[in-house]
Amino acid sequence: MMKKTLTLNTNDAHPLINDQKLSALEPRLRAAHQSLLEGTCAGSDFLGWLRWASQDHRQLIRNIREAADKIRAQAQVLVVIGIGGSHLGGQAGLEFVQGVHYNELTSNTKVYFAGHNLSASSWREIIELIGSQDFAINVISKSGTTLEPALAFGFFENILVNRYGRTQADRRICATTDANSGLLHDQAVAHNWMRLVVPDDIGGRYSALTSVGLLPWAVAGIDIEAALAGAQKAQADFLSDLSLNNLTWRYAAARYLLLQAGKNIEALVTYEPRARLFGRWWQQLFGESEGKCERVIFPTTLELTQDLHSLGQYLQQGQKFIFETTLYFDHNPGDELICLDQESSQAWPFLIGKTVDFVQNQARAATQKAHLAGGVPNLQLTISDHSATSLGYLLYFFELSCALSALLLDVNPFDQPGVQAYKTEMMNLLQSSH
Numbered sequence: 001m002m003k004k005t006l007t008l009n010t011n012d013a014h015p016l017i018n019d020q021k022l023s024a025l026e027p028r029l030r031a032a033h034q035s036l037l038e039g040t041c042a043g044s045d046f047l048g049w050l051r052w053a054s055q056d057h058r059q060l061i062r063n064i065r066e067a068a069d070k071i072r073a074q075a076q077v078l079v080v081i082g083i084g085g086s087h088l089g090g091q092a093g094l095e096f097v098q099g100v101h102y103n104e105l106t107s108n109t110k111v112y113f114a115g116h117n118l119s120a121s122s123w124r125e126i127i128e129l130i131g132s133q134d135f136a137i138n139v140i141s142k143s144g145t146t147l148e149p150a151l152a153f154g155f156f157e158n159i160l161v162n163r164y165g166r167t168q169a170d171r172r173i174c175a176t177t178d179a180n181s182g183l184l185h186d187q188a189v190a191h192n193w194m195r196l197v198v199p200d201d202i203g204g205r206y207s208a209l210t211s212v213g214l215l216p217w218a219v220a221g222i223d224i225e226a227a228l229a230g231a232q233k234a235q236a237d238f239l240s241d242l243s244l245n246n247l248t249w250r251y252a253a254a255r256y257l258l259l260q261a262g263k264n265i266e267a268l269v270t271y272e273p274r275a276r277l278f279g280r281w282w283q284q285l286f287g288e289s290e291g292k293c294e295r296v297i298f299p300t301t302l303e304l305t306q307d308l309h310s311l312g313q314y315l316q317q318g319q320k321f322i323f324e325t326t327l328y329f330d331h332n333p334g335d336e337l338i339c340l341d342q343e344s345s346q347a348w349p350f351l352i353g354k355t356v357d358f359v360q361n362q363a364r365a366a367t368q369k370a371h372l373a374g375g376v377p378n379l380q381l382t383i384s385d386h387s388a389t390s391l392g393y394l395l396y397f398f399e400l401s402c403a404l405s406a407l408l409l410d411v412n413p414f415d416q417p418g419v420q421a422y423k424t425e426m427m428n429l430l431q432s433s434h
């Protein structure tokens, strides 16, 4: 039998999750799923991601490759500017596939991310990283009016123009934005920049598999067709399966049941630094999709084993409102690495000849056991590897799970009305200081 790309184990959440409780939720899961399929759910104008991966993207891939080739031919550094859904998926995907030290290890164009903060020191660091290297910019904003990326773009565009002159600078900018309107769209048309589109019916946090993520990945040498193929496989596995065998149903239901049992915080646990930002993407997906009433899960992330030496204490003996979802990779680059050989250790004789991977597996099993005893249930998601295909698969799995999970809570998964509050206050302050 072919090995599955993804599995979900809920044994360490028993008896809070059991077959009887899952079956009781089946009619509601079915209704939520049907409403997605039929486009009758809340926020149904933003369902473009649902069948995105199975569309014919040959032209899109050609456009992205063309833009990526142009960027790589003229720049040793690409500065990708965006925030929220216009940032996290791109950087998370890049690190997931290429690792956190991608820029130090690559001979390809380096990719740095900006526009997701208001930190002058971080902008300065990017200027230093660029140094005298040739660079280009990919500015990403669906609305074209978000303050943080607009400021960062203005800043780096200015450097680009000072260095290359207006005409040459224009050849080094790619704008990923709305197809027809918006400030950024209009600027891009006026200056004849390379242009890629964020589809109207796909919201920021569901857009990683559009040009938003695909261009930075292509520049970094990631196989974007494989990423889309992975998502397409997930769509085939999950979209037409209206049963409790569907892993998206089981994950959404598990979250729902744990919340009902008072587990208000979900920590996505990874043992791989390359998946840390993927956790941030997941956090935005669930936090921004569900966080619209008080009785919803707060999503957070833990990077183990380092957090066992800090928050591990809280998990073991603190408040019992947390559950963990461990994202485990079946195969990792370096799985074969041996920790200690005969020569190097007298102190750990039982580990001589063992791989780091073996030790990680024992640490994971031990942690799950200890935390369960401490009242922290655990869900385990196992993905086969860090490939672009697995990335696409996992992105789609979480997107569909998240939509179902929000609909189970009667929450619109696709809007973010609360984000406006800080923007309004900030604009008031900024304008009154004028």
Ligand code: PA5
Pocket: 083, 084, 085, 086, 140, 141, 142, 143, 144, 145, 146, 149, 203, 204, 205, 206, 288, 416
């Ligand atoms: O998920 C979302 O919709 C948000 O996080 C947006 O992506 C974020 O606010 C950035 O918006 P924009 O792409 O319009 O600049």
